[in-house]
Amino acid sequence: MIENMDPQMDPCEDFFEYACGNYLKTKNIPDEKSSISQFSDVSDVLQEKLRTLVESEDSSEDTPSSLMVKQLYKSCMNTERIAEQGLQPLKDILREMGGWPAVEGFAWDRNRFDWVQNVYINRRLGYSVDLLFDFSITTNIKNSSWRIIDIDQPSLGMPSREYLLRGLNDSDVRAYLDYQVSLAALLGANRTAAELELTESLLFEIQLANFSLPKEQRRNATKLYNKMTVAELQGRVPNIPWLSYINTILSPFTTVTEREEVIVNVPSYIENLGKLLLRTDKSYLSEDARDLQLVYSKKITGTGKRKPRWKECMGAVSGSLSYAVGKLYAEKFFKKDAKAAADEMVSYIRAEFDKILRTVDWMDDETRIRAINKSLAITPHIAYPEELLDETKLTELYKDLQISDGELLSNMRNLTIFGTDYSFKRLREKVDKNDWKKHGAAAVVNAFYSPLENSIQFPAGILQGTFFNADRPKYLNYGAIGFVIGHEITHGFDDMGRQFDYKGDLKEWWKPETRAKFIDKSKCIIYQYGNYTEPEVGLKLNGVNTQGENIADNGGIKEAYYAYNQYVSDHGEENPLPALGLTAKQLFWLSAANVWCGKYRPETLKLRILTGAHSPARFRVNGPLSNLPEFSRDWNCKSSSKMNPSHKCSVW
Incomplete structure (x- = not known):
């Protein structure tokens, strides 16, 4: 002091x-x-302090949970294995997810692509399902002893919607686009073609930013509590198969009917998204790669290493x-x-x-x-x-x-x-409000x-x-x-x-x-x-x-x-x-x-x-x-x- x-x-x-x-x-x-x-x-x-524990030799005193910590840490520190694989894991991920149009160009089959099916694949493989909107199980804020399905606007690729709303001529937005184009080129794309494709994709994301609610308008919890049944949601946004979507995402744990109540935080976002999807081309929907991310990060946060x-x-x-x-x-x-x-x-x-x-x-x-x-x-x-x-x-x-x-x-x-x-x-x-796991993150x-x-x-x-x-x-x-x-x-x-x-x-x-x-x-x-x-x-x-x-x-x-x-x-x-x-x-x-x-x-x-x-x-x-x-x-x-x-x- x-x-x-x-x-x-x-x-x-x-x-x-x-x-x-x-x-x-x-x-x-x-x-x-x-x-x-x-x-x-x-x-x-x-x-x-934690490093001294996780880097210590395995011993008879290790418990199953401490061994799990050590194993995850070792797999992360195994840079030789990660370098040996190079970009192949990323290419495999993209293939599993239906390919990336910016990389595959004319070889990408738009007739086989369905963004809903893509979300199902992500769920099964362990990737994010929150692509076009955020889907989660949350505490029902008007009855906090129970949970409810919650549908909200998603987090976008830049730190906030305000960045994207500046448009393509903004230097930060250009850095975001350049990052994507460079990554596509690293994976084998033609850079010029990738830039055209990804510019259209970015314009789509800017549209989503326009639909989303700014933080200043998200401080009133009542305004965000819009409860409706799945059937009512289907009526408002008919081109998304809500019932099958929700049941597939929740499988195999829970099945819902059209009478299931859900919270839609920003109904106008979901409605506008539905309209946008009707008129949008489907294609929008390694160390080298980490270096590219660092270039973008430096522009936004100033961190150069x-x-x-x-x-x-x-x-x-x-x-x-x-x-x-x-x-x-x-x-x-x-x-x-x-x-x-x-x-x-x-x-x-x-x-x-x-x-x-x-x-x-x-x-x-x-x-x-x-x-x-x-x-x-x-x-x-x-x-x-x-x-x-x-x-x-x-x-x-x-x-x-x-x-x-x-x-x-x-x-x-x-x-x-x-x-x-x-x-x-x-x-x-x-909901058990005294569940120890709610307060168990001690090393914070x-x-x-x-x-x-x-x-x-x-x-x-x-x-x-x-x-x-x-x-x-x-x-x-x-x-x-x-x-x-x-x-x-x-x-x-x-x-x-x-x-x-x-x-x-x-x-x-x-x-x-x-x-x-x-x-x-x-x-x-x-x-x-x-x-x-x-x-x-x-x-x-x-x-x-x-x-x-x-x-x-x-x-x-x-x-x-x-x-x-x-x-x-x-x-x-x-x-x-x-x-x-x-x-x-x-x-x-x-x-x-x-x-x-x-x-x-x-x-x-x-x-x-x-x-x-x-x-x-x-x-x-x-x-x-x-x-x-x-x-x-x-x-x-x-x-x-x-x-x-x-x-x-x-x-x-």
Whole structure:
């Protein structure tokens, strides 16, 4: 913390520069990274620890789940085998999927191609089925004890629809097209012919982007909850065989009838897609290849080098076998005393949020009581569930998954099939909100709020390093992980979380006049952040897309501060760190800001502003702190200073 700060900066003018100025000056972003942060620094340490485990020799102490982790990692690290195969696996995939018109040219048989059949092939072989629309089994948000079929607009090839809507003359869109053309050429296509073919394909994708709903319009969960039967969906989009499509995708686990209810998030997207398919040509629907991807990635994120192979593989293993990896981490590295200390902090911070709910002057009594009941019903999940350490449960979970240390592609296909089967087979099962697997990814440096569970989760991975240490002064912990804890609690009451009740169901539980006051207070946050300009790239933030995270930041730091004051009231004052000449309260604020020290490449910063739900680090510090009178009081900031503006925003 001390080495990150720049004491020459005025904390009342720019607290982010004061807390993180030296971090910005001295830390360099490695070539393989698009950004660095305290989160990524702690995650790097965690990955190094895991690496020592997965690269260790097999022994009699290895369990079935730990052996599976090692085998997947070995198959990923076997670069000789991957290089030996070259582009052949990719060519085989394309052949299995019906060929790629850009490569096969006139040899491609359009009469034999059917995109619906292509999706069925993908499902069977272990590839994505979400080509033209997203198909999933999700929790029914109006009855969160049960699941339902969900149909939504898909993720497109670029980071967001806004990129594609710039059109073919945009340099980022050209880079995306060039990537596809170069890949086709690498696979043997005539480059000129491939460019013509893929330009038409890209125009089709731009059409899909036009049909899709922007993020700003996806914050109202009720607007996205459009329930209809399969028969009704068939009537609205008649040229897609919905009943046979759904039954084939869900086979062999479930069969549905035309009376089955589904959620269609954006009906206009599906209807427009149906019309587009009627008039669209069917053809639209190795290391060398990885190098091409890197060229495109550099244009979008600024990253000009791949990660070390072991980091790529460790990331793939951690994401694919998160429970097995979480068990390894929890057993070998997690300090058990951290859980009790974190439990205590969560209790203190929750109590402060409840006090805020009881005292805010803009809520009517009926809504206030419901809000308090929701807050009291929040379930905390800290570190990891005890079931994670039970090898018999992991063995049962992974019993149908085949992993070897040989073929990486085969392993990844098996993992996709395993994950898809696991999701699809549960359509008729009641949701268990306390299922240990929902909170079993322990080796993660992040934290979560789930509106459908009304729960908060702080995995073992974040209870360390910059964020938390049970042996250091409480003002440092309350400033760091306390900020994060408060942030997640407040998510239950931000513009999206507030739409769900104490059980996790989408329900209007706010009185109209109180809802109007909340929206008005949220607008203050929207305008405040929407008027911030990131100096490095000259872009204004998107106040609408970031409002949920900004509301959570503003409420979270306030709750953590009040909770620390209550802790001091209960246990007595703590001694400040002698080296800095700062008070304990000032060190609380410094620790809070230190959490967000980070740097981005300009391309990534631009990407984050255009597509992200979070504000850049600078504004996650200066925004909330400038809204809190307590900050200005503790730092003796004059009323004319930037960190103590006369107009302040406050939701919670």
